[in-house]
Amino acid sequence: MERKLPKMITTAVVLTFSFSAFAQITDKRISQKSVSENGQPNLITFSDKSTYKGSESQKIFKEQLGLKDNQIFSKIRTESDKQGYTHEKFQLYEQGIKVEFANYTLHSKEGKVVSMNGEYYNLENVKTTPKLSSQAAFNRAVAHTGAQKYLWESPADAAALGYEKPKGELVLLPAMEEQGQERKSDIVRLAYKFDIYATNPVSRGDLYIDAETGKALFYNATIKHLGEHSHGAKKTSAHKHAEIAAAKSALVAGTAATRYSGTQTIETTLSGSSYILLDGTRGGGVQTYNSARTATYPTTNFSDADNNWTAAEYNNTNKDNGALDAHWGAEMTYDYWSAVHGRNSFDNAGAKIRSYVHYNLIAAGYSSNNNAFWNGSVMTYGDGSGTGGFDILTSLDVAGHEIGHAICTYTANLAYQRESGAMNEAFSDIWAACIENRSAPTKQIWLVGEDIERRSGHVALRSMSNPKAEGQPDTYGGTNWINVNCTPTGNNDYCGVHTNSGVLNHWFYILSVGKTGTNDIGSSYSVTGITIAKAEKIAYRLESLYLGANSTFANARTFGIQSAIELYGAGSAEVIATTNAFYAIGVGAAYSASTDITAPTTPASLAASGTTGTTTNLTWTASTDNVAVTGYNIYQGTTLLGSSTTTSYTVTGLSALTAYTFTVKAKDAAGNLSASSNAVNVTTLANSVSYCTSQGNSTADERIGKVVFGTINNTSTGSAGYENFTSISTNAARGTAYTITITPSWTSTTYSEGYAVFIDYNQDGDFADSGETVWTKATSTTTPVTGTITIPATATLGTTRLRVSMKYNGIPGSCEAFSYGQVEDYSVNITASGAIVTQEIVSDVATAAQVFAFTLYPNPTAGDLNIVPAEPGVYGYRILNTIGQELDSGILSSDNYVDVSNFSAGVYFFELDNGVRKLVKKFVKQ
Structure with missing residues (x-):
């Protein structure tokens, strides 16, 4: 039958919560034990059967935390409270080097330890010899910061803030929950810690530089702002006036007409013939300075002739009465901490509270003056922009908030x-509300x-x-x-x-x-x-x-x-x-x-499959619980990715050619979490490829009605010449035969159709390689048509493209545009013929039960690749590329590392051989 001419067709191509898990208790001395993400206890409470004394700290740490011989907890603080408790805080040192953030506190009552809490890391094979000098690391820190000027370049300003040019402290830095990091493995890096205070643009924080690679590992901001802000330049200090010695001054009470809190009594100091905002009655003092709308910290004082600081004098266009709020607010903040919590200033040692008013944030490079901040040493207040922004930022709650950041520095840090960081900000708001409640209860204390x-x-x-x-x-x-x-x-x-x-x-x-x-x-x-x-x-x-x-x-x-x-x-x-x-x-x-405090059992046999450049599929065996398992939390390192009510989860949003580690925890209705499952390491594939276009120019008379292959069972109603069904996928194992069934759909007349099916087995973005035209059928009117496709043993594991084509009166090509018919694309996940937990080659079946494993890190790596076998011994190694070519080989050195810095960026295989068995792991060279 003669066909009409083809028509021209245009086509266009929950967050869940992670809880501390309660560990199973076998030690009768313990009544409760809570563990962190890394499996180490973060809180232990002791029962009456415990005989631990406060003087037995190292014994307690060894027995309860497994403190090693090359580690020590050094006491850094002891304090007591009104409830009769003594709290001793300790800092962890590994081979004499401080492990940053690793603190533990023993809580005792009447000489007996009743509980302990903190952060501990189970460290192994820690390197403590830096490759970089302190000066070289400092140069890296300065280069990373990229500022035009630093505070140490202005000695007078630095001295006013008690700041010195950082020399760098050598510490061991735990992995700070970076994407791709596995906190569970307790990775630490030898690093130099620098307190970098930049003044153009302004910033201050502790910057950690890797002592081996010079990489910036972590930045812990010191400058705490009232809200979100923009960074910018800060200029050098103006001339500083000499401060009148307290010994020659007279302390007196004055009356201040504040801008926000009415008339209040403040403490001042008679300096010569004038009174200044210096209170010597509280701790080491409370003093308020005038930055005079510069971006500097001078010792310029606000002064008054008669100590009656009236609105007529200070409620001016310069907003000088805001300084009275700042001074009174700092006094009330000191009083709150002293009276309510028995604390002597923010450091509990009487530190002087210094406030700088009329600080010019715009001159410091900020977008406006609508901010205030604690810079690690002093309070800094902008004047605000007025309408559309804020008034001068010296209100009582702002003062309480910012000084609250200093409290946090000297407590939880x-x-x-x-x-x-969110809790750091929250505690500052909490203390602001508490201070208002005590000193100005008529204010709206729940607003900040x-x-x-x-x-x-x-x-x-x-x-x-x-x-x-x-x-x-x-x-x-x-x-x-x-x-x-x-x-x-x-x-x-x-x-x-x-x-x-x-x-x-x-x-x-x-x-x-x-x-x-x-x-x-x-x-x-x-x-x-x-x-x-x-x-x-x-x-x-x-x-x-x-x-x-x-x-x-x-x-x-x-x-x-x-x-x-x-x-x-x-x-x-x-x-x-x-x-x-x-x-x-x-x-x-x-x-x-x-x-209920009983945690579910640990999920087992976590495995990954179908990994692409952006996704991977996780599966595991189910947990049990004394009541019921309600679901599972999935983690990338220590980051909670999501949850599942089944024993599978698809991770999305991954980066190509990147190594990831995943674990799973079971949870129950009471919020108890199990211990972590086994960790599974995944390296994503290269970025997704782009396939050629193929389509029928008209589906008015015929199209594909249904495709069945594996678990794909898709009835299509789409009428475009090309339909993208790649969101529909099936698993297909190497060496296994699968039936494909294609059902044509005709509008009225039955036409003779030809068929072809293509699979990109090597995932290179085309169907042109040998064997990738996996099934064809000559033209016929048969419906449906059926064939068999066997997945070859050489097919690349993972998700790839499956293309199904139906063409009028001929067998279609993989990239053909033809007059009548339709093309549909699906996804197929190529899997191994059996479950594969690790990629390994066993050379002697009789030794299959022998324990053989090794850890490989960092992964990805830019230089050294560390290899840690589970058992000591002599090991040979080979490094192969993705097509099996040997690039390097040798005997593993006693230092257990191999330098791969000369390798090109890409994916490689590391083979370890103990003479009986071989084990292969994938790594990525950056």
Whole structure:
């Protein structure tokens, strides 16, 4: 039958929460043990059967943490509290070198240790000899910072802030939850730590430089701002006036008409014939200076002739009455910490509190003057921009907030990133509310920055009672939550520290005043408040005694409940409220007198398959629980990726040619987590390839109606000449035969159709290689048509393209555009003929039971490749490329590393041979 001419057709081509797991207890001396992501205890409470004494610290660390002979915990602080507890804080040293952030605290009562908590790392084969000198590392730090000027270049300014040019401290830095890192393996890097204070553009923080490679490993910001900001330049200091010696001054009380808090009594000093804002009655002093709208820290004083600082004199266009707020606010902040918590200034040693008002942030390179910050030494206040921004930022809650950052530095020292950074910001807001509650209770204590707010549509910078009102989340992982699975930078607010702080803010509000409702994850709660007076004691104990640099919201719940128990007793109303307030913000289970603390069993046999350049498929065997397993959390290193209610999960969003490590934990309804499954290492493939186009120009008379292959069973109603069904996939094992069935669909007349099926077995982006035309059928009117496809043993493992073509009156080519018919693309995941846990070659079956394994890191690597066999011995090695060519070989040295710095970037195989068996692992050279 004659066909009509072809028509011209145009085609166009949940966040869940991770909780601290409670370990199974076999030691009768222990009543509870909570473990961190790396499997090490982060909290142990002891039973009455324990006889540990506070003087037995090293014995306790050895027995409970497995402290090694080349490690020691050195005591760095001892303090006591009103409840009769003594708290001794220790710093971990490995071979004499400090392990950064690895602190542990012993809590004793009447000489007996009742609990211990902190961060510990199980370290093996740690290198402690740097390849770089301190000066070379410093040069790398300066180059990485890239500033035009640094504070050490202005000696007068540096001296005023008590800052010296950093010499670099050699430390061991734990992996700071970088993407692709496996915190479980307790990796540490030898690094130089530098306190880098740049003044153009302005920034300050601890920068860690790898002592072997010179790479910048981690930046812990010291400058803490009131909110998100932009960095910029800072100029040199102006001339500094000499400060009048306190010994020649007279301390007196003055009257101040503050800008935001009415008339208040302040302490000043008579200096010559004038009074200055210097209070010598509180600790080492409270002094307020005038930066005079420069980007400097001079010793220029505000002064008054009669010590009656009136509105007529200071409520001027220069906003000088803001300095009175700053001075009074610093005094009230000192008084709060002294009276409520028995703390002598922010360092608990009487440190002088210095505030600088009229600091010109624009001259320092900021986009506006709408900010204030703690720079690690002093308070710094911008004047604000007024309408559309903020008024001068010297209100009481801003002062309390910023000095609160100094409190954190000298207590928990929460790292300024991700969850720890969000809690750092939250505690500053919490203390701001507490200080307002004590010194100015008529203010709106649950709003932050309400006095300075001048933006249209806003009542404050943040709201603790209703965080969503100002764009923050009130639930962990809920609305407005910023995903913390990112690389922290100043541009992303270190993964949302000023946004996610709203969650802990709301916890404190609920704990203080109570609330009933349903949170963003569907949990209904009703919390009876315990008052600020009790809540602030729990919060301070939590921050000052229990949290550490890398603590998470999960840790805050565990330690917050422990703090409430120590203050008010187990089962008390305060403990119940603390637990339920965390439940209200989406962290942990509600309180129950019989709360289940039994964790599920560990998931087993975690394996990855179908890895592409951006995805991999994880499967594992199910866990059991005394009640019921409710799901599984999936982790990349220590980062929570998501959850699954089944025993499989597809990881997406991966980078090509990158090594990843994944683990899984089971969870139950009470929030208990199992220990981590076995770790599975995955290296993604190269970036996805681009396939040629192929299509029928008309499907008006015939098209593909259905395709069945493996688990693909797709009835298609699409009428385009090409249909992309690559989201539909099936597994296909090497060496296995599969039936393919294609059902044509005709509009009316039955036409003779030819068929072809193509699979890109080597995943090179075409179907032109031998054997990739996997099935054809000559023209016929048969329906359906059926054939057999056998996956060759040489097919590359992983996901690739399957193309199905139907053409009128001829067998179609893989890249052909033809007049009538249709082309459909699917995905097929090539798998091994059997389950493969590791890539290994066994040369002697009789020794198959022999334990043989090795660890290979870092992966990816830019230089040295460390190889750590599970058992000592002599090992040969080979390095192969992806087509099996040997590039290097030898005997593994006693240092257990191989230099691959001369290799080109790409994927390689490392083969280790003990003379009986061979084991092969993949690595990526950067």
